[in-house]
Structures are given as structure tokens and as C-alpha cells.
Amino acid sequence: MANKTFHPADYAVFAAMLVISAGIGVFHAVSGGKQSTNREFLMANRQMMSLPVALSVLASFFSASTLLGTPAEIYQYGTQYWMSVFGAMLAPLTGALLFGPMFFNLKIVSVFEYLEMRFHSKSVRLFGATLFLLRATLGIGIVLYGPSTALSAVTNFPVWAIIVMVGGICTFYTTLGGMRAVIWTDVFQTIVMVAGMIAVLIQGSIQIGGLSEVWKIAYENDRIEFFNFDPDPEVRHSFWSLVVGIYFVWLPPYTVDQQMVQRFSSAKSLKDAKFALLCNLPGMFVIITLCSLVGVVLYANYATCDPLKNNDIENVNQLLPYFVMEIFTDLPGLPGLFVACIFSGALSSVSSMLNSLAAVTWEDFLKLRLGMVDETTAARITKALAVVFGCLGVGMAFVVEQMGGTVLQASLTFNGAIGAPLVGVFILGACFTRANWIGALAGGIIGFIFPIWLGIGKYVRQPQNVKLPTNIMGCSAENRTSTPFLNTTLSTVSTISSVTAVNEARSFNGSISISNELTGLDRLYGLSYLWFSAIGILTVVVIGLVVSWLTGNPEEDKVADNLQLHFWRRLYDVFLSRCSGNTDDDEDTPGMEEENELRDDYARVDDVTTSL
Incomplete structure (x- = not known):
């Protein structure tokens, strides 16, 4: 087996990406307003143009979890996941035409200020802010862990050292350059992400003989499936869960998420802000399609020799880096571009969350306690908060390391379950004048607990974990006895189970059916993870309206027009x-x-x- 390690040219390309990202932070730290006020540090003085805002939003929500997880998803389960692109594209449309303009016109820094204005309750505001802090802090851990396994697979660096290094650099430029640095590094990192995935797609297709041959191999092995209209909610991926369910998964980040609202409100005008979100429609289509095609290329190359079964790698999240080091062996610099692509996805997401975490903590917690302080002091406190959350995020990455499963499923399940109650509470406030603070709080709490319970139950019990079959018949004797690709020990358990361990039957159309029916709570845990977000949102709205009706709302007619x-x-x-x-x-x-x-x-x- 070829020695799959970084060439000096690869280190140079990867280092250049980190240096440029850090340099952008330094530049904005010494230029313009020098981040001396929170308006400058958190909102870029509300002077950003639409295109950089559009690319920043896109980069923030398409992290390394997407770049690593989507190809792994396609490799294990087939092309059905690609249908999610149509449901996902509805989310930025909802944000651009409905929620975004309302928040922009309110001129708020923290989106949770709206909840206090609407429900006249600090409790509802603090509940929403607390959920966001939890979601974003754990989210940093997820997006840091994925690329760290990728880099550890091609270098001699252990995972923990990479997590600390990348988390530190991201915290550095975010703290120095504020929102302007975050947005402009996102622009640069988006370009790197797309370039890296295109390079993998082209070279991987060449290895097989072109995209037509790639598609032929995948089709002959029942990997191509798009229109599974099975209405059973227990089916992991169907047309309904990938169009309807995924819409509700993407609804939180593109409508009421603090990261989106900050960027939307940093634009020069409402027209620029709307255009920025509408630009995410084609952007989402390109990135999801690109990652899905890379997954098909992965399968075509390993159709007869699965590196997971052959013990060449220990975790499905390392499949794409392993493939990259094989196809770019004679092309120094391109593996470095790919790893820079993966880390760009991580850096853009982490920097965005750090800035938003600092904004919410200051606006919704400390500012209410400390009262009025001068702008310079407030900016210093906010920058210190960004550093604190950077350290917390690094710590959470080590927690995520202990979890199994693909980073894509972990990310979608987690973000959907915690984001759902936030969307539900905002829908109650913006759409129903009869909703009061008691109903919003009750619905939000129950809507948070229920999806989290479902997610934990699904992770622990794993009632359905059926993957499409792969084989190692084409692996050489040398490969079958070779040393695993990883040079670092991971405690993460491999997510690939033996196909024979699952009692499965393949029907004429290539879909998988489970012969043993689920019983008891497994029926509930067996729901597709893509429905958890929709369940959470619906729970919040229904419970909130019922409780509001029972407790009454004497101020129903006093809801201001700009809050609806x-x-x-x-x-x-x-x-x-x-x-x-x-x-x-x-x-x-x-x-x-x-x-x-x-x-x-x-x-x-x-x-x-x-x-x-």
C-alpha cells in the first residue's frame, strides 16, 4: 500500500489557508472602526454588501459535517439523500420573505430581544437564549471534530492537537476582527470548499473512467434511488422526509437563528439582506449536489473493496480523506487543498457561532445585569466572551469524539431537535396573537424535551441501522492484511456493522425492508431522524396555543404590527x-x-x- 501522508506542498497549501484566515482577522482589527464598539464587532456597522453576506451565511451552515458526512451518507445508503436539496432550498426563501424582514426592521442585535418585546416576558427571552447557547456550544464541538479526524488520517498529528490548533486559530481571528472578519473569511473559505470538492470529483471520476462509468457502477449495484414515496415515517430516507422533514430541519438556521439574523441585519439595506438569502438557493443546490456526486464517486471506486470492512480505516468519517490520499498520491498540493477545504467548512461555522454566542451572552444576560456601560468596555467584554466560548467549544469536541455515527446524522439530529423549539416559539409570537408568554414557555419546554428524548433513544437503541451492502472481494491480499490507514487511536466505534447482522430483504426497486417489525418504544425511536424537527415545532405550537387558551390573553389586541x-x-x-x-x-x-x-x-x- 502506498504511504498516504502529507507532502511538504500539502502542508504549505493548508498553512496558507490558515494564515490567510488569520490575516483577515488582523486586517479588520486595525482598520475601519477597529472593532472598538459592539455595533462594529457584532454587526459590522450594518454596512455589509449582499454577496459577502450571502456567502457567509452559506459557509456558516455548510460545515465540515456536510462536506464529510454527505459523501459518507451517499456511500452507505445510496443517492436518496440528494432529494433533500429541494426541501432545504425552501428554508432560505422563508427567511428572506417572512422572518428576515421583520427582524431587520426591528434593528435588534440579539434575535431573542424579539421574544421579550412580543411576550412581555424576560423568562421567554432567556429560555430562547439558553437554548441557543446550548445548541451553538455543542455545535462547535461537532464541526471541530469532523475535520480533525480528516487531518489526523493524513498526518502524524493526534486528533486532540488538531482540535486545539484549529479552535485556537478560529477564536483568534474572530476575536480580533469581529463580524467583518467572520464574513470575509467565510467568503474566502467558501471558495476553498467548492474548489476542494470539485478537485475530488474530477480526479475521482478520472480514476474510474468518467462520470458515466461512475454512474453505471452505482446503478448496477442498486445505489441510485431518488423517488422512494413510501409514506412509512420509519423509513430512514424517503421523498417525504427528505423534502418535508428536511425543510423543518433547515428552518431554524435560516429563519430565527442568531447567526443568520446577525448577518441579515449587518447588510446595508433590506433589499441587500433579502438578496443575500435568496442567493443561498442556488448555493445550497450546488454544494449538496457536489457532495452527493462525490459520494457516488466514492462508491464507484470502492465497489469491490470497502476500506471500512477491510479495516483500512476505523470510522466512516475518514472515508473521504482516505480516498483523497489515494487518488492524489502523485499530485502534491491537492491533498492539502482538500484538507483546507474541510477545515474551511469548520472555521466558517465555528467563527460564526463564536461571534453569535458572544452577542447573545452580552445582550440577553450580562447587559441586563450590568446595566449601561460605555461602548469600549462593552466591546472588550464581548471579545472576552468569544475567547471563553472558543475554549468551551474545544472541550465539546472531545465529547463528540466519543460518539458513533456519521457527523452528518449527528449534526442534523442535534440541530433539528434543539432548533425546533426556538422556531416554534417564534411562530407562536409572529403568527398567533392569542399566544401568551405562559403558552410560549410551556410549549417551548415540552417541544425541547420531546425531540431530545427521541434523539437520545434513537442513538442508544438504534432500532434500525441498515446500510446498503458492500464487499471486499476486490481487495488484494496485501490490502487485506495491511496496517490500518489511521495513525492515531480513536475511541469512536466504527459505525459499519456487518450486513449479515441485519435481517434485510431487497425488493425489485432496490429499496430495503426490515422483516422484523419494531415494537414498544422502538416504534417511536424508529422514526426517521429527519422528522424530529417537525415533531418538535408542531409540539411547541400545539401546546403553546392550548396553554394560551386555558390561561387567557388579556393583551391579545396589543400585539404591535411590527411584531407580526x-x-x-x-x-x-x-x-x-x-x-x-x-x-x-x-x-x-x-x-x-x-x-x-x-x-x-x-x-x-x-x-x-x-x-x-
Whole structure:
């Protein structure tokens, strides 16, 4: 087996990426407002152009978890996951046309300020802020761990050292350069991410004989499947879970997430902010498609010799780095580009979360306690908070190291379960004037506990863990007895179980069915992880409305117009008017007026979209 280690040129390419990222932070630390106020440090003085904001949002939500996890997902389960692109693209559209403009016009720094303004309750505001702190801190651990295993697989550095190094560099430039540094490093890192994945796709296809041959191999081995319309919610991936379920998974980051709101509000105008989010539609399509194609290329290259079964690697998250070192053996510098691509995904996500964590902690906790302090002192405190959260995130990466499973599933499950109650609470406030703070808090707590319970139960019990079959018939004798590719010991248990351990049957269309039916709680844990977010959001809204109705809402008519989604309110009013029978054609009824206004709203949305 060839010696799969970094060439000096690879180290140079990877180091250049880190130096440029750090340099951008230093540049913005000494230029402009020098990050001396929180308006500059957290909001880039609200002067950012739409394109850098668009690329920053895209890079923040497409981390190393996506770049490593999506190809691994396609390799193990087939191409069905690619259908998620259509559900995912609806999320930025919702943010651009509904939630984003409301937050932009409020001129708030922390999105959770809205909850206090709407429900007149600090408890609801602090509940939402606490959930975000938990989600983002653990999220840093997830996105740091993935690329660290990638780099450890091609260098002599242990995982812990890489986690500390990357976490430290990211904390450094985020603290120095603030939001401007975060956005512009995201722009640079997005370019690196796309370039790295394109290089892998091209070279991997050449190894097999072109994309047509890649597709042929995958098709002949039942890897190609797009339209599985099975309505069973226990099916891991179906058309419904990947279009409807994934929409609710992506809804939190693109509508009410602090990271998105900060970037949206940092734009020069509402028009620029909307355009930035709308640009994420084609961006999401390109990245998810690119990663999915790389997964098909992975399978085509290893169709007869699975490196996981052959013990060449110990964890599915190292599959793509292993492949890269094989195909780029004679091309020094390209493995370094790939690893820089993976780390760019991690750095962009971590820097974004650090800045947002600092903003929420200051605005929603410390500022309420400390009262008014001068701008310089406030900025120094916020920068110190970014350092603290950087250290906490590094610590969480070591916790994530102990988990099994692909980083993609861990990321989607975790973000969906914790993001769901946040979306639910904001929907209660923006769409239902009858919702009060008691209902919002009760719904939020139950909507948080229920999906988390489902996620933990699914992880512990693993009622369904069926992967498509692979083999090692094509592995040479040398490969079968070779030393594992990894040169560092990982405590993570391999997620590839023997195919014979699962009682599975393959039907004529290539789908997998489980012959032993799930019983008891396993029926609940057996739900596809993609439904957890939708379940959480629905739980919050239903419980919140019921509790609000039981406890009453004497201030129902006092909800300010700027705290509501006007489009939803007008649609709701038209529905009530129709239900009450106010549809007499001979009279200019309130229902007809509302319907006309709704039609005007549709026209305005069309005008905005056309102009953008």
C-alpha cells in the first residue's frame, strides 16, 4: 500500500489557508472602526454588501459535517439523500420573505430581544437564549471534530492537537476582527470548499473512467434511488422526509437563528439582506449536489473493496480523506487543498457561532445585569466572551469524539431537535396573537424535551441501522492484511456493522425492508431522524396555543404590527372572514377587503423577487 501522508506542498497549501484566515482577522482589527464598539464587532456597522453576506451565511451552515458526512451518507445508503436539496432550498426563501424582514426592521442585535418585546416576558427571552447557547456550544464541538479526524488520517498529528490548533486559530481571528472578519473569511473559505470538492470529483471520476462509468457502477449495484414515496415515517430516507422533514430541519438556521439574523441585519439595506438569502438557493443546490456526486464517486471506486470492512480505516468519517490520499498520491498540493477545504467548512461555522454566542451572552444576560456601560468596555467584554466560548467549544469536541455515527446524522439530529423549539416559539409570537408568554414557555419546554428524548433513544437503541451492502472481494491480499490507514487511536466505534447482522430483504426497486417489525418504544425511536424537527415545532405550537387558551390573553389586541408576520396575519384574517360567512358579493365586506389586500401582498412579493 502506498504511504498516504502529507507532502511538504500539502502542508504549505493548508498553512496558507490558515494564515490567510488569520490575516483577515488582523486586517479588520486595525482598520475601519477597529472593532472598538459592539455595533462594529457584532454587526459590522450594518454596512455589509449582499454577496459577502450571502456567502457567509452559506459557509456558516455548510460545515465540515456536510462536506464529510454527505459523501459518507451517499456511500452507505445510496443517492436518496440528494432529494433533500429541494426541501432545504425552501428554508432560505422563508427567511428572506417572512422572518428576515421583520427582524431587520426591528434593528435588534440579539434575535431573542424579539421574544421579550412580543411576550412581555424576560423568562421567554432567556429560555430562547439558553437554548441557543446550548445548541451553538455543542455545535462547535461537532464541526471541530469532523475535520480533525480528516487531518489526523493524513498526518502524524493526534486528533486532540488538531482540535486545539484549529479552535485556537478560529477564536483568534474572530476575536480580533469581529463580524467583518467572520464574513470575509467565510467568503474566502467558501471558495476553498467548492474548489476542494470539485478537485475530488474530477480526479475521482478520472480514476474510474468518467462520470458515466461512475454512474453505471452505482446503478448496477442498486445505489441510485431518488423517488422512494413510501409514506412509512420509519423509513430512514424517503421523498417525504427528505423534502418535508428536511425543510423543518433547515428552518431554524435560516429563519430565527442568531447567526443568520446577525448577518441579515449587518447588510446595508433590506433589499441587500433579502438578496443575500435568496442567493443561498442556488448555493445550497450546488454544494449538496457536489457532495452527493462525490459520494457516488466514492462508491464507484470502492465497489469491490470497502476500506471500512477491510479495516483500512476505523470510522466512516475518514472515508473521504482516505480516498483523497489515494487518488492524489502523485499530485502534491491537492491533498492539502482538500484538507483546507474541510477545515474551511469548520472555521466558517465555528467563527460564526463564536461571534453569535458572544452577542447573545452580552445582550440577553450580562447587559441586563450590568446595566449601561460605555461602548469600549462593552466591546472588550464581548471579545472576552468569544475567547471563553472558543475554549468551551474545544472541550465539546472531545465529547463528540466519543460518539458513533456519521457527523452528518449527528449534526442534523442535534440541530433539528434543539432548533425546533426556538422556531416554534417564534411562530407562536409572529403568527398567533392569542399566544401568551405562559403558552410560549410551556410549549417551548415540552417541544425541547420531546425531540431530545427521541434523539437520545434513537442513538442508544438504534432500532434500525441498515446500510446498503458492500464487499471486499476486490481487495488484494496485501490490502487485506495491511496496517490500518489511521495513525492515531480513536475511541469512536466504527459505525459499519456487518450486513449479515441485519435481517434485510431487497425488493425489485432496490429499496430495503426490515422483516422484523419494531415494537414498544422502538416504534417511536424508529422514526426517521429527519422528522424530529417537525415533531418538535408542531409540539411547541400545539401546546403553546392550548396553554394560551386555558390561561387567557388579556393583551391579545396589543400585539404591535411590527411584531407580526403580516402575510400570515392577512391570510389568517381572510380565512376567518370566509368561515364566518362574510362573502356576500353585493357588499364590500371586511373579508373581501382583506382578500384584496392579500392579493396586493402577493403582488408586492412578486415585485420584490423580480427586482432582486
